[in-house]
Amino acid sequence: MEYDIIEQVSELAVSGSPLEEKLEKAVALLADYLAFDGCAVLLLDENGYMRSVAAKCPEALPPYRLGQGVPGLAFTGGALIEVHKEAGDAAWEGIEDSGLEGYRTALAYPLKEKERTCGVLFLRARAKVRLTLLKRQILKLAAMQLLILVKSSEVLNDHHRVYSELLEMQQKLVSSEKLLALGDMAATMAHEIRNPLLSIGGYAARLKRQLPPGSPALGYLEQMGAEIGRIEKIMNGIIRFLKDNAVELKTDDLHCMIDEAMELFADEIAVHCIKVDRRSSGGPLPVLADREQMKIAFDNLIANAIQSMEKGGILTLETSRAGEFAVAKVSDTGGGIDPKYMGYIFNPFFTTKKHGTGLGLPIANSIIMRHKGTIEVRNEGHGAAFIIKLPVAGAAAPNSSRHETGEAV
Amino acid sequence: MKKRILVVDDEEGLRLLYKEELEDEGWDVELAASGEESLDKLEKDSIDLVLLDIKMPGMDGVEVLRRVKEKWKDLPVILCTAYPHYKHDFGTWASDAYITKSSDLTELKQTIRDILGKKP
Ligand SMILES: Nc1ncnc2c1ncn2[C@@H]1O[C@H](COP(=O)(O)OP(=O)(O)OP(=O)(O)O)[C@@H](O)[C@H]1O
Ligand SMILES: [Mg+2]
Numbered sequence: 001m002e003y004d005i006i007e008q009v010s011e012l013a014v015s016g017s018p019l020e021e022k023l024e025k026a027v028a029l030l031a032d033y034l035a036f037d038g039c040a041v042l043l044l045d046e047n048g049y050m051r052s053v054a055a056k057c058p059e060a061l062p063p064y065r066l067g068q069g070v071p072g073l074a075f076t077g078g079a080l081i082e083v084h085k086e087a088g089d090a091a092w093e094g095i096e097d098s099g100l101e102g103y104r105t106a107l108a109y110p111l112k113e114k115e116r117t118c119g120v121l122f123l124r125a126r127a128k129v130r131l132t133l134l135k136r137q138i139l140k141l142a143a144m145q146l147l148i149l150v151k152s153s154e155v156l157n158d159h160h161r162v163y164s165e166l167l168e169m170q171q172k173l174v175s176s177e178k179l180l181a182l183g184d185m186a187a188t189m190a191h192e193i194r195n196p197l198l199s200i201g202g203y204a205a206r207l208k209r210q211l212p213p214g215s216p217a218l219g220y221l222e223q224m225g226a227e228i229g230r231i232e233k234i235m236n237g238i239i240r241f242l243k244d245n246a247v248e249l250k251t252d253d254l255h256c257m258i259d260e261a262m263e264l265f266a267d268e269i270a271v272h273c274i275k276v277d278r279r280s281s282g283g284p285l286p287v288l289a290d291r292e293q294m295k296i297a298f299d300n301l302i303a304n305a306i307q308s309m310e311k312g313g314i315l316t317l318e319t320s321r322a323g324e325f326a327v328a329k330v331s332d333t334g335g336g337i338d339p340k341y342m343g344y345i346f347n348p349f350f351t352t353k354k355h356g357t358g359l360g361l362p363i364a365n366s367i368i369m370r371h372k373g374t375i376e377v378r379n380e381g382h383g384a385a386f387i388i389k390l391p392v393a394g395a396a397a398p399n400s401s402r403h404e405t406g407e408a409v
Numbered sequence: 410m411k412k413r414i415l416v417v418d419d420e421e422g423l424r425l426l427y428k429e430e431l432e433d434e435g436w437d438v439e440l441a442a443s444g445e446e447s448l449d450k451l452e453k454d455s456i457d458l459v460l461l462d463i464k465m466p467g468m469d470g471v472e473v474l475r476r477v478k479e480k481w482k483d484l485p486v487i488l489c490t491a492y493p494h495y496k497h498d499f500g501t502w503a504s505d506a507y508i509t510k511s512s513d514l515t516e517l518k519q520t521i522r523d524i525l526g527k528k529p
Contacts, residue, residue, distance in 0.1 A: 190491040191464055194510050199422040201512020206429060228512050236509070239491075 005033045005138060009145045019153040023054030023146065027121075030142055031056050034135060036105070036123040041146055042071050043119040050075065050120060053150075057124070062098045069097035071120040074108035078117050082107045084128060105129045109139060111147040121146060190239050194232070201228035230355070237359035238348075249371070251393045252294075254285040254326045255319050261298035262317065265306060273312035280319040285326045286393040289371055297367040300360035301330040301386050307353065308334025308383060325389040336379035345377070412525050413437040413455065417447040417473065418462040418489070427460065430514055436521070444468030448476060451484075458525055459486045460517075461504070474504055485524045487517070 008029055012022050023041050031039035040055035042064065050064040050071050062069070067076045073095070074081040083092045085104040092100075100106055105125040110117045121143050131139065201224075208221040262276070269276060305315050313333035320327050337345060344350045346365050351358035368375045373390040414436050416427045421442070428438045439454060441447035445468055447459070459477060463470035474486055488504040506520050 194491045195420050195423060198510050198512050199420070199426060202423075202426040202430065202514060205512070205514070206426070225512070232511055 003138070005029060006141055006145070009142055013145060013149055013152075019149065020054060022149055024056070026142070026146060026149070027054050028056040030121075030139075031123070034123065034131065034139065035127075035129060036107075036125040037103075038122075038124040040122045041111070041119060041150075042075075042122055043150065044075065044117075053119075061122075064099070069099055070095060070106045071108045071122045074110050074122075075117055075120050078110050078112060078115075080107070080109050086128065099124070102126060107131075107139075109143045111143055111150070113147060113151065118147070119150065190235065193235060197228055197232060197235075201225060201232075204228070234357045234359070237357045237363065248290045249288040250291070251286050252289050252291050254287050254289070254328060254390065255280050257289065257291055257294050258298055258317055258319060258328060260291075261295045261302060264299060265302055268306050269315070272306060272310055274306060274309055275312075275314045277314055277316040279316065281321060285319055285321055287326045287371075287390040288393045289390060293367045294371070297364040297388070298328070298330070300364045301388075304360055305330055305332035305334065305384070308332050313383070321392065322389070324392050326392050328388045328390075329385055330388075331380060331385035332383040333381065334383045336382070336384045337377065339379070342377070411435070411437040412457040413439060414458045414460055414521065415439045415441060415447060415450055415454075415456045416460045417441045417444065417465070417470070418460075419443060419465040420462075423462075430518070431521070434518055434521070436525075444470070444473040447473055451477065451481065456484065458521065459484065460489065460521075461486055462489050464491065487520060487524070489517075 009026050012025050012029075015022065017025075027039040027041060031037070038055070038057035038059075040052050040057055040061060042050035042052050042061075044066070045051040048066055050066070052061050055061065064072045066072050070081055070083060081091075083089060083095060083100075083106050085092050085100075097106070103124045103126055105123075105128055107123045109121045109123075111119040111121060121139075204221050204224045208218060208225070211218055211221070259278075262278075268274075302315070302317075309315070309332055316329070316331045318327075318329040318331075320329075338352075341350075341352065346361050347358070348362045349358040365375055368388055368390070371390055373388060375389075376387045378385055378387075414431055416424055416431070416438060417440075418424050418427070419442055424440045424442065428440060431438045439450055439456065441450050444465055447461070448468075450456070451459070459473075461470045461473055470488060474488065477484060477486055485505040487506045487508055489508050489510050491510055505524060508517050508520060511517075
């Protein structure tokens with residue numbers, strides 16, 4: 001039956017396979033049915049090239065630009081183009097298309113939605129092929145079906161994207177509310193808890209010094225001192241995290257910040273046999289930042305990376321520029337983050353470590369947020385990767401700084 | 410003569426702790442429970458260093474620091490803060506050191522030794 005092909009493509013359309021696979025199968029069916037050697041779907045990409053998304057072709061297609069070759073002309077013209085290599089076909093002679101070498105028939109059909117063309121169905125045959133009227137009509141129908149395939153998958157992708165953006169935004173909102181509530185608490189805590197702690201800890205230490213050696217109470221006091229030290233460590237973390245330090249933004253070089261943060265870890269890196277791979281795009285990376293604060297953020301990320309590689313590994317620190325953002329990436333080979341914890345690691349007090357406070361990442365996150373930057377995490381290679389993006393100084397926001405280092409771009 | 414430290418803190422427990430610990434270190438220690446009292450003491454006694462709490466009822470540490478530096482420009486002052494990494498610029502007057510309050514007094518003691526010299 002002549003219409004079988006339409007039925008087959010329709011079946012493809014409703015199947016659960018990914019778009020690429022559907023298109024691949026569809027072009028193969030079409031080539032077969034119409035007795036062409038090659039059949040491809042080309043879509044316009046953002047650089048003005050017609051990108052092949054599915055092809056059943058004996059040899060690769062040359063890169064077509066808009067208005068170039070048979071597919072390019074069909075796209076810009078918005079109408080079917082059909083050329084034959086035979087005496088009297090002036091079109092064949094007039095078209096420059098390296099994709100036609102070795103072929104005698106070429107045909108391009110625009111994939112058009114109302115007046116907007118988004119791609120082309122391109123067919124080539126080594127032999128001379130003349131399509132019957134029926135086949136031409138079927139070709140037209142098939143082209144429509146391909147268009148529907150492409151469009152519906154675009155809509156679906158948009159859906160997914162919007163959904164995940166919403167989800168992400170909601171998560172951010174929830175956590176910033178949590179932060180606000182905690183903020184007041186921390187200020188009070190700093191004063192009301194630190195003094196009594198100091199007193200208890202200080203006297204415990206004095207007592208310890210006054211006891212005779214060998215006294216069993218020495219151990220108790222030792223324990224008390226250690227526990228108080230632990231509470232103090234948590235408190236410092238909380239305060240640092242929540243205190244609304246107005247960040248003092250100056251133009252500063254991101255490469256330097258990371259290098260300075262790294263200096264603190266020289267010993268630990270040596271002890272744990274960690275190899276450091278420092279990669280940076282040449283030239284300064286000027287960002288508007290509070291150097292002391294950003295160092296705290298990087299300290300926390302680097303500390304985590306090192307802690308994940310007790311038995312050695314590679315710590316990679318990458319700095320580069322991507323458009324209006326300066327990007328820093330801290331990655332390790334420490335096994336990464338258990339996917340079931342991914343949603344929690346930025347929550348205050350979430351820790352999987354025996355002596356962790358769970359404040360390292362929330363601190364880093366709040367500092368980066370105050371810099372109007374972003375932090376992302378993913379498991380990559382043999383470990384975790386944290387990606388920090390900060391706006392490049394002078395790129396978008398006006399540079400309010402008086403202290404100019406690095407060249408503003 | 411022993412060098413003399415003035416400890417200014419509104420909490421009695423802490424004043425006594427500082428006094429005992431710093432005396433063990435070999436310094437002379439005077440105490441003041443408020444900003445106002447500390448300025449009185451500074452007028453009367455000869456003091457070599459002031460250890461100053463920031464948060465006190467009445468005149469706070471920042472204000473005391475300002476007045477001290479106005480009158481005794483070269484008198485060293487150590488500010489004790491409850492905030493870690495609290496490096497703010499208190500107007501024109503900078504203290505000589507900032508210490509985060511901690512039950513481990515090692516850093517405080519070291520800072521005092523650095524400022525006053527090894528020997529009391
Ligand atoms: N580079 C990493 N590799 C593997 N797991 C990580 C990494 N960074 C963070 N994590 C996970 O995220 C948790 C939270 O990290 P965060 O820095 O907030 O606190 P912590 O490291 O546990 O405590 P602290 O920072 O006080 O030492 C960690 O306990 C760990 O499970
Ligand atoms: Mg950590």
